[in-house]
Structures are given as structure tokens and as C-alpha cells.
Amino acid sequence: DAKTTQPTSMDCAEGRAANLPCNHSTISGNEYVYWYRQIHSQGPQYIIHGLKNNETNEMASLIITEDRKSSTLILPHATLRDTAVYYCIVRTGGYQKVTFGTGTKLQVIP
Amino acid sequence: DTGVSQDPRHKITKRGQNVTFRCDPISEHNRLYWYRQTLGQGPEFLTYFQNEAQLEKSRLLSDRFSAERPKGSFSTLEIQRTEQGDSAMYLCASSPGAVRIYEQYFGPGTRLTVT
Numbered sequence: 022d023a024k025t026t027q028p029t030s031m032d033c034a035e036g037r038a039a040n041l042p043c044n045h046s047t048i049s050g051n052e053y054v055y056w057y058r059q060i061h062s063q064g065p066q067y068i069i070h071g072l073k074n075n076e077t078n079e080m081a082s083l084i085i086t087e088d089r090k091s092s093t094l095i096l097p098h099a100t101l102r103d104t105a106v107y108y109c110i111v112r113t114g115g116y117q118k119v120t121f122g123t124g125t126k127l128q129v130i131p
Numbered sequence: 132d133t134g135v136s137q138d139p140r141h142k143i144t145k146r147g148q149n150v151t152f153r154c155d156p157i158s159e160h161n162r163l164y165w166y167r168q169t170l171g172q173g174p175e176f177l178t179y180f181q182n183e184a185q186l187e188k189s190r191l192l193s194d195r196f197s198a199e200r201p202k203g204s205f206s207t208l209e210i211q212r213t214e215q216g217d218s219a220m221y222l223c224a225s226s227p228g229a230v231r232i233y234e235q236y237f238g239p240g241t242r243l244t245v246t
Contacts, residue, residue: 064135064222064237065174108173118164118187119224119235121173 025109030126033103039096041125043109046090051113054085056094057121058105065108065121068094099129133157135238137223143244144213151209152241156225163206164235165198166222167191174222180206213245 026044033039045054055070069076069083071092076083082095096103108124136155144150156163161182166174177196179187182203192198195213200206210217220242224235 062239064224064240065235067234067236070234106173118176118179118189119166119174120176123171123173 025111025122027107027109027122027125029123030128032128032130033096033099035101035129035131036098039094039099039103039127039129041094041096041107041109041127042091043094044091045109045111048089048111052111053113054083054089054092055110055112055119056081056083057108057110057119058103059108059124060102060105065119068107099127101129101131103127104129135223135225135236137221137238137241139241140239141242141244143246146213146215146245148213149209149211150213150243151207152221152223152243154206154208154223154225154238156205156223157227157236158204160225160227160236161203162226163200164224164226165206165208166224166237168220168222168240169218174220177208210243213243215245218243218245 053070053072056068057065059065069078069081071083071085085092106124106126108121138153163180165177168174177189177192178198180200183200195211198208220240222240224237226235
């Protein structure tokens with residue numbers, strides 16, 4: 022699986038959009054970008070994934086650059102409950118294990 | 132809500148004792164995963180089942196660790212002769228079959244403390 026690079030931590034004001042970047046310059050053509058988050062004392066939660074097109078669901082939007090070397094997870098209106106560690110993961114599809122890094126700790130500030 | 136459940140949520144044990152954790156996946160999911168997470172780190176993969184077959188094991192899974200999924204439903208993870216280094220959160224996840232197999236749904240975890 023390709024490696025990813027994320028900032029260690031970020032702050033975001035409540036109600037504003039949270040934009041979480043991820044670099045994955047060694048991504049290969051069949052690897053997807055996945056995002057999970059982990060709220061304190063809970064198990065990780067799947068958020069969204071994409072291959073090359075931008076994706077949106079009820080939780081977030083995923084913007085992938087044309088060269089696929091980086092992506093941004095967007096939480097459009099951050100709430101205090103979005104405070105969590107966000108993991109960007111690059112992997113092929115299928116049953117394989119998820120390889121987590123250390124993620125970005127997002128703190129939403131009132 | 133019929134999400135992934137794990138039992139117990141917390142376990143304190145003395146070094147050298149054996150412990151067993153249970154995971155009940157989402158009922159229609161045939162894939163089940165175990166992960167371990169230490170403080171400040173992301174979860175690390177331990178092992179994976181498809182139905183009752185254990186298809187992959189991490190090198191992290193030493194001989195003291197054994198996992199089973201006898202009927203392809205719930206799974207157990209046993210640690211024999213626990214060591215202080217085994218203290219961690221043990222997470223279970225499951226994913227559906229042919230559709231949306233990439234989404235893994237995690238349980239709340241079992242926090243193990245070895246004294």
C-alpha cells in the first residue's frame with residue numbers, strides 16, 4: 022500500500038468547513054483513497070473513499086487531484102462531534118487489511 | 132443498532148494470565164478483522180477471516196495469540212501468558228461480502244491492561 026502524509030493536527034472553528042489534506046505521491050493506478058476517523062475511545066469509522074473522481078456522501082466530500090498524488094477531505098460544517106483523529110489510507114480494493122498511519126487530530130473549536 | 136459488538140469492553144489482568152475477547156460482527160458480514168491499537172498510534176492489523184477461514188495473519192500475531200471464528204459468525208481472540216506489552220486496545224471490524232467490501236465497520240474495542 023502506498024504511504025500517506027498528513028499533518029499531525031489541525032484546528033477548525035465550529036460551523037466552518039474543515040479541509041484535511043493528505044499526500045499520497047506514490048499512489049498506483051489501482052489504489053483507492055479511503056478516509057476513516059476515530060473519535061476518542063471509539064473504534065474507527067469509515068467516512069468515504071474514491072479512485073479518481075470527487076466523491077460526496079452524507080458525511081463528507083473527497084477531492085482528489087487530477088494526478089491523484091494528493092486529496093482533501095472536506096467536512097462542510099464542522100461540529101464539536103467531528104473532533105477526532107482522521108486517517109487517510111491508500112489501498113487497493115477488496116478484503117485486505119487497512120493500514121493506518123498516525124492520522125490528523127482535528128480539534129473543532131466552539 | 133446492530134453494529135459490531137465486543138466483549139468485554141475493559142479487561143485488567145495480571146502478567147502471565149490468559150485472556151479471551153469476543154467479537155460479534157454485523158450479521159450479514161462474512162469478513163472479520165482484528166486490530167490492535169496502542170496509545171497515540173493508529174490501529175495495526177492482526178488477522179482476517181473470511182467466514183470461518185483465517186486467511187491472513189500479521190507478524191504481530193505471536194504464538195501466544197490465537198483467533199478463531201468457528202461457525203463464521205462471532206470470533207474470539209485469545210492471548211496466552213499475557214505480557215505488559217500486550218496492553219492495548221483490541222479492535223474488531225467486519226465488512227460485507229461482494230458489495231461494498233472495502234468498508235470496514237469497527238466495534239468499540241476491548242481495552243486490555245496487563246499489570
